[in-house]
Amino acid sequence: xxxVLRAIFGYAFLVFMVRVVGRRPGKQMxxxxxxxxxxxxxxxxxxxxxxxxxxxxxxxxxxxIAILHYLISWTRTRSSGFARLTDGTPLVLLEKGHxxxxxxxxxRIADDDVMAMARDKELKTLDEIEYAIxxxxxxxxxxxxxxxxxxxxxx
Amino acid sequence: xxxPIRKSxxxxxxxxxxxxxxxxxxxxxxxxxxxxxxAVFIIFTLLVLLDxxxxxxxxxxxxxxxxxxxxxxxxxxxxxxRTGTPSVLKVEFGNNAIQxxxxxxxxxxxxxxxxxxxxxxxxxxxxxxxxxxIHYTFDATKQPATAVFSLQPSAPGLYDLTLRVSASSELxxxxxxxx
Numbered sequence: 070x071x072x073v074l075r076a077i078f079g080y081a082f083l084v085f086m087v088r089v090v091g092r093r094p095g096k097q098m099x100x101x102x103x104x105x106x107x108x109x110x111x112x113x114x115x116x117x118x119x120x121x122x123x124x125x126x127x128x129x130x131x132x133x134i135a136i137l138h139y140l141i142s143w144t145r146t147r148s149s150g151f152a153r154l155t156d157g158t159p160l161v162l163l164e165k166g167h168x169x170x171x172x173x174x175x176x177r178i179a180d181d182d183v184m185a186m187a188r189d190k191e192l193k194t195l196d197e198i199e200y201a202i203x204x205x206x207x208x209x210x211x212x213x214x215x216x217x218x219x220x221x222x223x224x
Numbered sequence: 225x226x227x228p229i230r231k232s233x234x235x236x237x238x239x240x241x242x243x244x245x246x247x248x249x250x251x252x253x254x255x256x257x258x259x260x261x262x263a264v265f266i267i268f269t270l271l272v273l274l275d276x277x278x279x280x281x282x283x284x285x286x287x288x289x290x291x292x293x294x295x296x297x298x299x300x301x302x303x304x305x306r307t308g309t310p311s312v313l314k315v316e317f318g319n320n321a322i323q324x325x326x327x328x329x330x331x332x333x334x335x336x337x338x339x340x341x342x343x344x345x346x347x348x349x350x351x352x353x354x355x356x357x358i359h360y361t362f363d364a365t366k367q368p369a370t371a372v373f374s375l376q377p378s379a380p381g382l383y384d385l386t387l388r389v390s391a392s393s394e395l396x397x398x399x400x401x402x403x
Contacts, residue, residue: 153250
């Protein structure tokens with residue numbers, strides 16, 4: 070009973086912490102962010118497992134977390150408000166040659182991060198970007214400038 | 225018969241930026257979320273500072289000291305403990321506590337059942353259960369005489385602890401065990 074409650078609390082706490090700490094996982098993850106994720110995960114494990122290192126305990130806790138994950142995923146598809154709470158919403162970082170400083174500051178993202186994704190799309194400068202959008206999964210989508218498209222087509 | 229695959233028409237419900245890119249951003253929600261995040265980090269900082277001070281145990285504010293008016297017993301302990309975390313309760317006995325080359329100490333049962341005492345140093349010459357607690361008898365000659373109880377609480381809660389050397393020399397205190 071206590072082990073299942075600890076697993077529920079541990080999962081909810083970890084989801085909350087990762088949500089609060091910021092949305093820069095996935096492709097944008099830097100080495101120091103790897104440290105953060107593994108460290109928080111490892112520390113959560115200490116109180117979730119406690120001194121109950123049995124096979125039964127591990128199975129029950131894994132199943133508890135699987136059920137919770139299923140419930141959260143199901144609720145996200147039913148309620149857009151809940152999805153906003155768990156994942157946030159996409160955010161425009163750059164729009165037609167203008168940064169959105171509030172979004173950049175709020176999400177703790179630097180222009181270098183946007184440029185890194187732009188290079189990934191084979192763009193060489195920021196002015197070749199029409200829109201840069203921070204997605205819910207933490208990746209930055211780049212939409213090429215239409216003028217750049219025309220220039221590229223004219224060549 | 226095979227069940228037909230269900231299909232539904234695509235509806236353009238995702239809000240667009242400048243009427244051209246379907247992003248579905250919600251700046252109003254995001255502004256509220258950033259305010260909430262700032263509040264959470266302020267609370268986290270306060271909690272960490274309180275923790276460093278020992279409000280949740282293992283810090284300066286958690287350490288406590290109590291003694292009987294007649295100086296028979298001085299107890300150093302942690303008023304805030306943590307579940308599963310070892311700590312030490314030290315009892316220093318004054319000269320009046322030593323009678324006939326021995327010290328008799330009674331502790332209520334919470335010392336063992338709730339606070340998880342498993343070890344006493346030095347080993348008592350005798351320990352007898354009774355009176356809702358345990359009577360320890362230590363061999364002693366003269367001061368300084370100290371007994372150290374190793375504690376490791378197994379469950380959170382607020383527990384009363386009573387230690388008694390004689391009828392007039394009794395100490396009551398509460399120990400809070402954090403989860």
